[in-house]
Amino acid sequence: MKQYAILLDSRFCTGCNSCFYKCVQENRLHDVAANGNTRTVVQINDEGMYHQRCMHCLEPTCVDNCPKKALTKSDYGPVLWDTNVCIRCGTCVQKCPFHVPMLDQEHNQIVKCSMCAHRELGKDEQAIPACVQVCPTGALEFGERAAMVAKAQQMAKAGGMHIYGLEENGGTSMLILSKADPTAVGYPAVDKFKAGMSPVAMGGTAVGVVAVAAAAYAGLKKYSARRTEIAKDE
């Protein structure tokens, strides 16, 4: 299945927040948004426009840490939240390195972008998220992640821009092109690494290697000792 991503060209984001309100209407989030809990919102900061929204990590920390597996990474890109399974423990809120999921206690739900999965992304080739559809300047673009990455890299090279989301937390399905340093704009400074090379995964791998080596050493030692005993017996 194709994996999708959203590319934001920050140069053309004017902070109009049409994406924010379209998301509210599309997902009927008026009640939680009135509490200040949003799936996507643009903050007009001094250094640029900060989009606070789920980055849809390739290796989502929220998914890894959810004790009930209420959060899952779909094959086609979005990280989805299951209201039927979630126990509202707030672990995802605490663990997300991008500080994105919000727990609306009044309405008992986690508020986090679904990339408008209900629009049949991955099934309907024409389907795009509501925020992308409404953006009056076309600053938001939706497509296959590989194509979005290639486009971002090309534009970054041509325009001297930063790309946020290539390696942040192992790469994300939300990519941001920015003339200013994204962390100065408001995006969190998170660990950067390539997918599959996270420090945690790599840590686990190291432990495994040591264990295997130790087992091999122990086995060989046992084998040698036994051979010695046999030799003595002989």
Next chain:
Amino acid sequence: MNTHKKLSRRSFLKWTGISTAIMVMDSPLRNFDVAYAFGEHPQEKPRYLVKKKVPQVCARACECDCHYDIVVGVDQVTGLERALTIEGRPEDPVARGKYCIKAMGFVDGMYNPDRLLVALKRTNPKRGEGEDPGWITVKTEDAVNEIIAKMKTYSRDEMLFACPGDPYTNRLCRSLGVSRSDQRTECFGTHYYLNSLMITNPPNKYYSSTYTVTHSLWGFDYSQTKYMLWFGFDSFSKTAKAGILNHIVEGKRNGTKIVFFNPVRTPLTDGMADEYYAIKPGTDLAVALAMIKVIIDNKLYQTDFLRDYSDAGVLIDVATKKRLTDAQGTWLAWSNTEKKAVPVNTVKDMAFDGGPFTFDHNGQQITAKPVLQLLQENVKDCTPEWAQQVSEVPAADIDRIAREFAQAAPTVCIPNLKRDAAGPNYSNSWRLMQSINILHMLTGSLDHDGAVLFLSGVKIPWLEDVDPIVKPYPELPASPADYRDQFPVTDNIYKNKDFSAPGHYGMVGHGLYHKKNIKMLFFRGPHRGLFALIQPQMTEAAMMDMDLVVDWNLYPDDNAYWCDYVLPAPHQYEESKLDIRQYYPKWPCLVGGDPVQKPPGDVIGWGKVANMIGMALAPEYWTTDGSSDPAKLIKGNMYDPALKAVGAAETKAEFMKDKDGFWIDKKPYENYKTIREIGYGRPDGRVKMYVDEFAEVGFDGLPTFQPRWTSPEGEYEFSLLITRSGWHMHADPNFIDNPVLNKLSEKNRVDCVWISPNAGKKLNLQNGDEVILETNPKHMPELPRPVKSKVFMSSRITRDDCVMLFHGIGHRSKWLKHGVWGYRDGDLIPQKDPAICKQHDPTGMGWVEDVYVRIKKA
């Protein structure tokens, strides 16, 4: 046989141990996910089911008038069928499939529980903010009849309609012979009047729209132009105008160069400015005049355009300042070869400079000069170096930009609409607007593909066109509350050419407060009331003693504290519409809208209000035969003729049914065709640099520099900058009474006043501190009302001598559950004394940002 089995100690321990082990162990299935088939995850399920899509035209969010569909469906959460959101219509040449946050806010506004659905009548005579009017509800038609009964007791000099100039308001005011004044002065005034005086020459065959301000040239070809100058055009409010943004960005992607002059670095600046200059507020005129000088001195202008379509070569009598004409009224120009004055349309070797030319004209010895020569003399001292001293924009840049702009002609433009530097912001804004129009003329960019686009080929008629009056209207009041009579330049347009011309809202409060001759004030809301006024405290004070105050509105807003009646109005999406594409008139186009729902409750449409009052007080203007027979009531069908004229449909109903509310004729744009059709001297129309009307009232007919009205004095050192968030307008409760948008405002510090970090440091302020802003009492000697707010320090305010406020907040109506928050910018801006105003500005506008304030920690 004893079958009872005893549990041995061993068995007890065994089973207890096993049970405990099972209990403490996680389920062996614990790590199996809840599996959903593709598309079956709860977040893959839609939250609503679409039932229908209703074409609409945005009429109040801004002037773009985007065409889109309102999506009606069943909300899965509530199970109710209602309008849910909007979907774009890619075929609309303005919006091109886009729409904005305000349009979406309007959708939810239809269901706002604070919306007024019945007529309210006051029982407590004591008015004022916070007072309980003792509302009782009455049948709306009964309320209108009671209002009519009272109106019968007033003379026409004692009534004022605070209403925009729509067809029904115009007919009502004209038939009753009463004045109309409206808020557009503070938003559109200088653009409107200068365009009328220099270009559109009202009335004309195109510029009149049912829903938007006429004679505003909003059709900038952003996506095709090569070079743009933005004199404060990029206010925060522009960051959400979908109807222009989609074009601007296309242009930017295509390589349009944009130069920004603005003391605020807006989000548009971040992404789209090729060059940005933190200009000193109110000095844009100096830069524009210096550019004119560079272009004229170096003969960088478009000679063909000036010769064929402008008055650049037309002769002005240096003694009388009057334009010279022949016996037929045709303008005269000087022929270099014939050495004589000849009709401008026949001269082939027109003199643009030189002179003075002395010759015999109608038996008199005349000395005259061409307009362009006079202009060059006017700007002779306006060097880039001088402009740098005034504006703090480097001289070398001004010189270079002027040359680049001229070289890119004619596909260049200087977008201007509403509250940019040429809006009624400063006492010299009218001169900036004149200079912008002249820069467009020098570059031949008016009525040109890729530059400033003009309407053609389509018009929605006015009420008078489809239901002509049978006898002349009565005279209008000689001394109206807004002092229009003291400004003959604009009064002539209003009385004799276009009754929709903006009223003098910048002075009407002063007139109401000081003249005290108005007994009835009728607001046609929404957002035409107090929060659209500068220094509303004057109008509030005047209304305390007024006999009758009425508001026709969607909500009981601030006005209600002073109103005797509040009549419930329909929501804009409950109205039928037909509109032209004035924001992008590249092709003749008509778009239509159908009501999304029947207006609920006891709501009354404005046409019906006007019909009822008209038939009661001046029936001869409201019937087709001049009688008082209700069966002969005018029909007011303005849509069918407009559609028929272009062959789009026979009727509006047919247009909506068969054409889905859309018609366009995508013929190639014919450069300069509309100028010929509507300009001065039509059918061989031209545009005017020289404004005779200014000369007639003692001002120069061509621009000269004049400083702004106010200057910094002592602690009153902060120049007031007014902007508006992309999701607000005039404190319209559709937006300010929306708790979702309120949270967005908080997040973006729209509830704060913004100053530069340096200014904040100097004042020893921290973000979030409460501050009090106070206008220099020298310029607001009566009824001052300081503003209290939190402060936010932002490097987006690029000058330390400015403070930026957000317009569109600051409601006080207790009938709005979520609406009462924020400060009101208008409290700081003085209503203008006409005696002062006419010394500086023959158009008599509001000078909304010509204010210096003091900032103190609260």
